[in-house]
Amino acid sequence: MLRVISANRLPDGAVVYLGRGGGWVTRLAEAKVFSANADTGEALLLAQEEAKRNLIVEPALVEVTEDEGRLRPLTLRETIRAEGPTINYLPQRRNVRGRQALPCGRRWLEGAEKALPIEDRSGELEHARLEAPGAAAVAHEAAS
Amino acid sequence: MYRYDEFDREFVAARVAQFRDQVARRLSGELNEEQFRPLRLMNGVYLQLHAYMLRVAIPYGTLSPRQMRKLASVARRYDKGYGHFTTRQNIQFNWPALADCPDILEELASVEMHAIQTSGNCIRNVTADHFAGAAADEIEDPRPYAEILRQWSSLHPEYSFLPRKFKIAVNGAAADRAAIRVHDIGYQIVRNSAGEIGFAVYVGGGLGRTPLIAHKIRDFLPKSALLAYTDAIMRVYNLEGRRDNKFKARIKILLHEKGAEAVRAKVEAEFAACQDEALTLPQEEIERIRAYFAPPALPHRPAVPPAFERRKAADPGFARFAAQNVVAHREPGYGIVTISLKPIGGIPGDASSEDMETVASLAEQFSHNEIRVSHEQNLVLPHVALDDLPEVYDRLDAQGLATANRGLVTDIVSCPGLDYCALATARSIPVAQRISERFGDSARAREIGGLNINISGCINACGHHHVGHIGILGLEKSGSEAYQITLGGDPSDNCAIGAITGPGFTAESVVDAIEAVVGAYLKLRTGPEEDFLTAYRRVGMAPFKEALYGHA
Numbered sequence: 001m002l003r004v005i006s007a008n009r010l011p012d013g014a015v016v017y018l019g020r021g022g023g024w025v026t027r028l029a030e031a032k033v034f035s036a037n038a039d040t041g042e043a044l045l046l047a048q049e050e051a052k053r054n055l056i057v058e059p060a061l062v063e064v065t066e067d068e069g070r071l072r073p074l075t076l077r078e079t080i081r082a083e084g085p086t087i088n089y090l091p092q093r094r095n096v097r098g099r100q101a102l103p104c105g106r107r108w109l110e111g112a113e114k115a116l117p118i119e120d121r122s123g124e125l126e127h128a129r130l131e132a133p134g135a136a137a138v139a140h141e142a143a144s
Numbered sequence: 145m146y147r148y149d150e151f152d153r154e155f156v157a158a159r160v161a162q163f164r165d166q167v168a169r170r171l172s173g174e175l176n177e178e179q180f181r182p183l184r185l186m187n188g189v190y191l192q193l194h195a196y197m198l199r200v201a202i203p204y205g206t207l208s209p210r211q212m213r214k215l216a217s218v219a220r221r222y223d224k225g226y227g228h229f230t231t232r233q234n235i236q237f238n239w240p241a242l243a244d245c246p247d248i249l250e251e252l253a254s255v256e257m258h259a260i261q262t263s264g265n266c267i268r269n270v271t272a273d274h275f276a277g278a279a280a281d282e283i284e285d286p287r288p289y290a291e292i293l294r295q296w297s298s299l300h301p302e303y304s305f306l307p308r309k310f311k312i313a314v315n316g317a318a319a320d321r322a323a324i325r326v327h328d329i330g331y332q333i334v335r336n337s338a339g340e341i342g343f344a345v346y347v348g349g350g351l352g353r354t355p356l357i358a359h360k361i362r363d364f365l366p367k368s369a370l371l372a373y374t375d376a377i378m379r380v381y382n383l384e385g386r387r388d389n390k391f392k393a394r395i396k397i398l399l400h401e402k403g404a405e406a407v408r409a410k411v412e413a414e415f416a417a418c419q420d421e422a423l424t425l426p427q428e429e430i431e432r433i434r435a436y437f438a439p440p441a442l443p444h445r446p447a448v449p450p451a452f453e454r455r456k457a458a459d460p461g462f463a464r465f466a467a468q469n470v471v472a473h474r475e476p477g478y479g480i481v482t483i484s485l486k487p488i489g490g491i492p493g494d495a496s497s498e499d500m501e502t503v504a505s506l507a508e509q510f511s512h513n514e515i516r517v518s519h520e521q522n523l524v525l526p527h528v529a530l531d532d533l534p535e536v537y538d539r540l541d542a543q544g545l546a547t548a549n550r551g552l553v554t555d556i557v558s559c560p561g562l563d564y565c566a567l568a569t570a571r572s573i574p575v576a577q578r579i580s581e582r583f584g585d586s587a588r589a590r591e592i593g594g595l596n597i598n599i600s601g602c603i604n605a606c607g608h609h610h611v612g613h614i615g616i617l618g619l620e621k622s623g624s625e626a627y628q629i630t631l632g633g634d635p636s637d638n639c640a641i642g643a644i645t646g647p648g649f650t651a652e653s654v655v656d657a658i659e660a661v662v663g664a665y666l667k668l669r670t671g672p673e674e675d676f677l678t679a680y681r682r683v684g685m686a687p688f689k690e691a692l693y694g695h696a
Contacts, residue, residue, distance in 0.1 A: 011171060012241035013195040054173040057191065075623065076571075077562060081193050085563035087573050089238075091226050091496035 002064045003040060004031040004071070005047050006081065007056035015081045016056060018047060024056060028071050028082045033064065145206050145514065146291050146436040148256045155299065156253045159260055163187045164246035171243060186266075188259025189245050192566050198237045198245055199262040200252060204272035204290040204314070205233040207515040209504035214255040216500035222248050227500070229485060229493040231519050231557060231608055232311070233271045234262055238564055260298060265306045267297035267378075271313045273321040274518035277439055278480050278526040280472040283333045284341055286316035288434040289370055292425065296371050303378055307385035308393035310378075311350070323519060325349045325358045325639035326611055328395045329377060336364045343370065347377060347407065348399035351605035355641045356396040359404035361411060367430055369415070372423040376415035380407065440512035445477025445529050452530040464586065465537055465548040470530075479530050481511075483523040483540060484547040484555060488584040489577050492558040493521035502543040510536050519608075520557055520596075522550065552589045553597060553662065554580045557608060561601025561618060562625075568601035570618025570625035571651075575599055578655045583662075592662055595676045598633070611635035613677050614661060615642045616654065627654040631661065631688055632680045643685055645692055657692055664691035 005018040016024040017031035025031065034040050040061060047059035062081075063074040073079045080086060148156070163183070170180040184190075188199040200215070207215075215235055219227045222244045223237045230236055240248060252258060261268055270290040277285040293312055297303060303310070315322040316333040324330025330346035343365040349358030365373050381395045384402070392401075399407050456463045470479040483503060485493050495503075503523055507515045510532045516524035528536055540546040549555045556579060559565065561572030576599050583589050598612025602619075609615030615630035627649045630642030649657045662676075664687050669679045680688070 008191060011243050013191055015194055051177070054171065054176070057177045076625065077193070080562060084194060085573075086571065087491060087563055087577070089226070089491065089494070089563070090224055091494075091498070 001036045001074075002066060002071075003034045003036075003038075003061045004028065004064050005034075005040070005043055005059055006031075006062045006078070007047060007051070007059040010054055010057055017062075018043060018059075022046075024050070028064070028073070031064075031071065033066075033071065034061075145208060146203075146287075146433070152256070152295075153253075156256075156258050156260070159187070159258065159299075160246060160249045160253050163249060167242060167246050182264070184242075184245075185263040186260070187245070187249065188262035189240075189242065190263065190566075192238070192564050193562075194564070195239045196242050196245070197564070198240045198248060198259060199230070199234050200237070200257060200259045201262050201269040202233045202235060202257075202517045203294050204270060204276065204287045205274045205517040205519070206276075206287060207517060208255075209507045209513055209515065211255045211257055212500050212504040212507070212515055214251060214257070216497035216504070218248050218251060219500070220497040226494055226496045228491075228560060229495065229517050229521050229523070231521060231559070231606060232269060233274075233517050233519055234269055235517070236560070238560075263309075264304075265308050265310075266304050267293075267300070267306075267310045267312060270294050270297070271311070271322055271327075271519060273315050273317055274516040274520075274522075274524050275321060275471070275480050275526065276316055276516075277437060278473050278478075279317050279321075280474045281319055282317040282474065283335055284316050285434070285437050285439075286314035286322070286331070286333055287437050288430065289331065289333075289343075289367070290314045291433055291436070292370060292430070293374065296374075303382065306378075306382055307387045308390065310381070310395070312374075320636045320639075323608070323611065323635035323639075326351055326355075326608070326635060327358065328381075329374065330358050331365075331370075334364060340364075340366070342366045345373065345377075347411075348396040348404065349639075350394050350396040351608055351610045352394070353391060353603045353605075354394075354397065354400075355605070355610040356400060357639050357641065358396075359399060359408075361404060361408040368425045368427070370425055372418060372421065373411075373415050375421075375423055376411045376418060379414050380410045384410075440514070440527055442475045442478060442512070442527060442529075445475070445531060447476040449477050449530040452533055455534040461541075461546075461548075462534065462537055464590070465546055466530075466533060468548040468552065468590075469550045470528075470533065473527065475527075477530055479528050479533065481525040481528045481533070481536060482518070482550040483525065483545050484549050485522050485545075486549060486555050486580065487544055487547045488549075488554060489581045491573050492556050492576050495523070499543060499545060502539065502545065506536055506539060520555065522555070548586065549589060551594045551596070553583045553592050553595045554589050556580060556597045556599060557612065558599040559601050559606035561599070561607075565601060567604055568618070569603070569620040570601050570627065572599040572601040572607055572616075572618055575616060575618070575627065575651070575654060579658055582655050582659060591672070592666065593672060593675050595662070597658070608635065609633070610641045611639070612642060613680070614658060616658075619648065621648065625651045627651065627657075629654075629657060629661070629692070631685060632677065634677060645685065645689060647693070660691045661688050664688050 019025035020032045166183045169175045190197045223239045228236045270293045272286045272290045310328045312329045313322040313324045313327040314331045326349040332344040334344045345362040346358035386392045469482045511525035512527045556576040558572045558576040562568035596613045598609045599616040600607035600609040611633040617628045619626045629645045633642030634640040
């Protein structure tokens with residue numbers, strides 16, 4: 001069984017993976033893959049250090065498989081985390097009777113273009129304190 | 145509607161400033177996630193699967209056009225151009241950056257809105273009948289009392305760390321449209337034998353993993369005692385509610401374990417002991433708040449409005465909309481118009497910025513600057529002159545908002561489910577979309593008649609599946625989505641929790657299963673006048689089991 005390390009990016013909550021180059025990447029395809037018997041301890045420690053440095057939150061191992069050269073998560077939840085909602089949620093893409101084509105949020109479009117791995121945004125996070133106490137615990141937040 | 149006074153303005157502004165500081169400290173590393181999580185949750189910010197989510201309260205479901213335009217602008221500027229109206233009269237933004245949340249909250253504060261107490265173990269947004277102040281069957285507008293409860297409970301130091309979250313609903317009409325019996329406290333406005341108006345008090349209802357119907361613990365509470373009595377309930381709960389087990393911490397479990405009579409006695413004793421405290425509501429204060437909700441001056445209109453009647457006779461689409469989405473207003477010649485956020489195949493409760501702006505414009509022009517948000521995830525224009533309905537309908541239609549399906553099989557209530565939610569075990573929205581498409585033919589949906597389908601993507605029941613006439617609960621079974629069906633739920637006066645039909649269904653087969661249930665109903669009903677729930681109550685589960693599983 002293959003594994004990758006995933007988390008959410010602190011400033012915007014985007015799903016990220018520990019990349020092959022050591023930084024955090026938004027594409028699963030660029031994630032560092034650990035084989036079934038590989039020791040993930042060191043990488044998880046690194047991820048927890050990154051959480052302490054306030055780059056990411058809630059790092060965890062995610063099981064994946066390789067399918068025709070492409071990485072795929074094993075669970076639906078992780079597939080949705082990797083690929084986004086399975087529905088046409090953007091107003092302009094909704095295939096709904098009577099809906100008009102609607103423009104998307106300007107600000108978000110700018111953000112999408114800037115959806116870079118976290119190492120490229122490190123300048124914005126230079127205040128991150130290295131010895132921030134305690135790694136993030138996995139939360140169970142109340143439903144509405 | 146209510147306008148903030150200096151006190152409201154200051155405390156909301158102070159909270160925004162505090163949160164701005166907390167976010168800055170989180171981003172700088174001064175606070176870690178463990179320290180920050182309770183702070184962000186107290187301001188309505190969750191971390192979901194793909195992004196943060198901001199839940200903003202719409203107190204008792206009342207919005208002004210100015211507020212709706214602000215929600216549209218926030219969606220466009222800080223999110224992806226849409227918002228999701230929830231089953232508790234809130235709106236959720238699904239994609240805000242954490243760093244933007246203080247700016248969003250500051251913008252919302254400028255139109256007297258906030259996200260305080262939309263999460264956490266505190267008294268949540270107080271909800272009310274979405275037809276309040278307009279309905280023909282109303283005893284009194286519940287919103288002034290919901291507002292009084294909001295003011296009293298906001299940042300209440302004694303009730304900011306309850307054993308668990310706490311939900312209050314107030315209903316002022318004869319028909320319960322606020323689902324008060326599935327709330328921690330439900331207040332029903334009633335008139336006693338002396339002709340005085342007060343509240344019947346229901347306590348201990350709730351859905352989630354242990355669905356329970358509230359017990360009536362008092363037949364009549366004078367208005368002046370609203371806060372003192374709520375305080376007595378809260379004190380009993382705060383002291384005795386279980387803090388050792390999150391799943392047993394709601395007040396419904398306290399009533400279930402100790403008995404309604406024992407809890408009632410404790411509440412009454414606490415209430416009697418606190419009679420001298422300063423919580424008795426002076427009549428002047430009630431009247432001061434009621435004045436904010438004074439009904440708009442509605443010009444006289446003919447009871448048989450000519451333009452409305454002409455269009456109805458000429459345009460079957462309009463006639464269907466008028467019959468399905470417009471209900472009686474207490475003023476002749478007016479109607480309460482439901483704007484369905486359930487287009488066929490659409491995402492229940494979602495509205496784009498442009499949808500919101502269309503509704504805001506219509507409210508300004510045709511509904512005396514009032515909009516309502518229903519817990520059924522629709523919007524409402526509460527005061528529309530029927531002669532204006534043709535123009536309202538045309539403009540809704542141009543925006544794709546004129547789906548004439550209020551209360552029909554396609555008016556599906558659905559939580560966001562696994563497409564967004566970190567707690568979900570299965571997807572809800574795609575199931576809602578497929579059912580909507582299956583029954584999308586409006587003639588067929590009308591033939592089926594009134595039928596509420598509610599879908600939740602996990603046991604927490606945000607889609608209120610327990611009280612759907614047909615409820616669907618999405619679970620995860622051996623790595624796949626599985627859907628359990630319940631029948632016979634009812635959120636209203638004859639409140640009932642739906643019964644499970646039997647083994648669950650796969651994502652592929654669940655829509656066929658719903659069609660089988662509907663088909664069985666059509667076969668066994670005595671006639672079109674016998675709706676699904678009535679028929680279910682008459683015949684019970686057996687014929688539906690037979691239709692689903694081939695044996696009774």
